[in-house]
Amino acid sequence: xxxxxxxxxxxxxxxxxxxxxxxxxxxxxxxxxxxxxxxxxxxxxxxxxxxxxxxxxxxxxxxxxxxxxxxxxxxxxxxxxxxxxxxxxxxxxxxxxxxxxxxxxxxxxxxxxxxxxxxxxxxxxxxxxxxxxxxxxxxxxxxxxxxxxxxxxxxxxxxxxxxxxxx
Amino acid sequence: xxxxxxxxxxxxxxxxxxxxxxxxxxxxxxxxxxxxxxxxxxxxxxxxxxxxxxxxxxxxxxxxxxxxxxxxxxxxxxxxxxxxxxxxxxxxxxxxxxxxxxxxxxxxxxxxxxxxxxxxxxxxxxxxxxxxxxxxxxxxxxxxxxxxxxxxxxxxxxxxxxxxxxxxxxxxxxxxxxxxxxxxxxxxxxxxxxxxxxxxxxxxxxxxxxxxxxxxxxxxxxxxxxxxxxxxxxxxxxxxxxxxxxxxxxxxxxxxxxxxxxxx
Numbered sequence: 001x002x003x004x005x006x007x008x009x010x011x012x013x014x015x016x017x018x019x020x021x022x023x024x025x026x027x028x029x030x031x032x033x034x035x036x037x038x039x040x041x042x043x044x045x046x047x048x049x050x051x052x053x054x055x056x057x058x059x060x061x062x063x064x065x066x067x068x069x070x071x072x073x074x075x076x077x078x079x080x081x082x083x084x085x086x087x088x089x090x091x092x093x094x095x096x097x098x099x100x101x102x103x104x105x106x107x108x109x110x111x112x113x114x115x116x117x118x119x120x121x122x123x124x125x126x127x128x129x130x131x132x133x134x135x136x137x138x139x140x141x142x143x144x145x146x147x148x149x150x151x152x153x154x155x156x157x158x159x160x161x162x163x164x165x166x167x
Numbered sequence: 168x169x170x171x172x173x174x175x176x177x178x179x180x181x182x183x184x185x186x187x188x189x190x191x192x193x194x195x196x197x198x199x200x201x202x203x204x205x206x207x208x209x210x211x212x213x214x215x216x217x218x219x220x221x222x223x224x225x226x227x228x229x230x231x232x233x234x235x236x237x238x239x240x241x242x243x244x245x246x247x248x249x250x251x252x253x254x255x256x257x258x259x260x261x262x263x264x265x266x267x268x269x270x271x272x273x274x275x276x277x278x279x280x281x282x283x284x285x286x287x288x289x290x291x292x293x294x295x296x297x298x299x300x301x302x303x304x305x306x307x308x309x310x311x312x313x314x315x316x317x318x319x320x321x322x323x324x325x326x327x328x329x330x331x332x333x334x335x336x337x338x339x340x341x342x343x344x345x346x347x348x349x350x351x352x353x354x355x356x357x358x359x360x361x362x363x364x365x366x367x368x369x370x371x372x373x374x375x376x377x378x379x380x381x382x383x384x385x386x387x388x389x390x391x392x393x394x395x396x397x398x399x400x401x402x403x404x405x406x407x408x409x410x411x412x413x414x415x416x417x418x419x420x421x422x423x424x425x426x427x428x429x430x431x
Contacts, residue, residue: 002173019173019215020205043203046269055243055272061202062273065173066195066217110268132349133267 004068008033009077017064024048024059026067027074035075035105039135046134049106050074056113058133075105078112087162088112091151092144095165099138107144110134115152122152168205172214179223179303179326185216187324194218194326196239197273199266200282224277224328229254234332238277242266245276255296257338257356257430261288264342266349277327280312283319283374285405286350288342291369294377295356296338299331306331315374335360339430341422342370345409352410353418357381357426359389366394366423371404371415381423394423 001016008031015030027033027050036059039047043061050059051073078086088108091097098104114122114130122130127145136144146165153159174192176182186192193212195201196219204210218224224239227248234254236245245251246263265271265279265288279289280300293300293309300307303326312320321327335358342354351370355378358365366381384393399419406412 019171020168022202041206043199043270046267049269056269057272058269061199061269063173063195063198063202063215063217065175066198066219068175114268130268133269 002065004064006067006070006072008072009074015064019063019065021064022060023050023052023062023064023067023072026064027059027072033074033076037102037105039102039106044133044135045103045106046110047103047106049109049134051109051113054113054116056110073109075108078108086112087154088115088148088151090162091147091154094162095143095147095150097139097143097147103134103136107131107134107136111144111148111151112155115148115155118152119156121156121158122149124149168202169208169211171212173217174214175217175220177220177222179221179328182216182218182221183303183324183326185214186326189213190323192216196275196278197241198278199270199274200278200284218277218326227251229334232334234258234334235329236276236332237329238275238327240276242271242274242276243268246271254334255332255338257340257358258292258296258332260429261292261340261356264288276330280330281319281321281327283313283317285316285373285375286370288340288351288354288369290375291354291356291367292332292338292340293330294375295340295358295365295367296332296335297358297360297362297365298333300327301329301331302327313375318374333360333362337430339426339428341425341429343418343422348409353415353422355419355422355426357385357423357430359385359430364389368399368419371399371419373403373405378419378423385427389427391424391427394420394427397423
């Protein structure tokens with residue numbers, strides 16, 4: 001069987017895979033990183049979004065072998081070793097940007113890529129457009145958009161700490 | 168998905184060798200269309216040839232009056248490219264509206280054009296700008312390249328290498344998307360070029376096609392008013408649960424007006 005070597009959340013792994021093995025299958029079933037979810041498996045819902053070499057991709061629509069040699073970051077790779085959450089995770093918690101939580105790993109990964117690609121900040125409209133590839137069936141997106149708007153200020157260094165959600 | 172052998176050649180010659188030797192081998196670039204098709208078992212390739220390691224297929228550059236885009240250029244790269252934005256802003260705008268962020272981070276222009284999905288965006292720009300499709304064997308004019316639903320002039324084993332876009336005087340694109348799938352219901356690409364005006368419809372029919380009546384009208388007068396009264400025939404257009412052929416025909420006129428407005 002072919003072998004794939006890739007770095008996931010800073011750790012290099014080598015695994016035997018089939019040609020048809022998807023990156024998400026390698027992450028969840030071989031590396032047991034089950035924070036990345038499979039929602040639709042048809043590249044529409046975005047629950048499986050991870051970063052491959054710094055860009056958000058749907059890990060259900062890329063072969064594991066296509067990620068050979070890549071740097072992959074999953075939701076498990078965001079928090080610091082001491083457990084301190086990434087500003088985006090913190091914002092999702094503060095702004096109650098989730099209900100069932102199934103879409104959340106993909107939402108957070110997409111949101112971080114989106115913020116990083118917009119160093120000048122995004123309007124609410126731009127955030128909503130940027131989330132086109134992520135579906136949430138609980139929240140109506142409203143608090144997700146608020147969380148991302150708050151997190152971008154921290155990620156871009158415009159605020160030292162997350163703005164608290166309104167009472 | 169059925170299993171397959173995986174190859175990752177580093178030259179066009181090596182890729183073509185594998186693809187020519189095996190009629191059931193399929194090239195893959197971004198895989199944003201091929202992988203969903205394989206999951207549905209619409210396709211059963213014996214082997215998949217990953218083109219992403221082939222440097223000859225990469226790059227975006229301007230050669231005088233022509234913009235040359237390598238087959239492996241991702242939608243996000245075309246969308247953000249300063250060369251594309253300066254030479255053909257309508258093309259950069261189009262690339263930024265394909266699929267979603269994650270699809271644009273993987274999908275490529277070569278894959279989209281070679282696949283020729285009737286609801287794809289790029290084929291309308293390729294035909295609308297009178298581009299030339301360059302393969303490992305020959306150069307194919309856009310007018311000869313697109314041959315109907317998912318069908319092109321590419322022969323088995325022939326690889327799309329790059330697309331050469333003549334830089335137009337002005338160009339514009341407008342589309343109406345299905346609100347759920349976001350695929351094109353009807354789109355129109357208009358261009359004023361040194362060799363004349365071209366108007367191309369995508370999404371509405373089984374493949375991209377030129378709208379001769381609108382081309383004539385815009386040649387006489389480049390304005391929204393020139394196309395406003397032209398009705399597209401519904402004959403042969405797609406009708407499905409998302410919209411009838413008559414609805415799509417109506418959209419063609421509306422999108423043509425918006426495309427002219429976008430072109431300025």
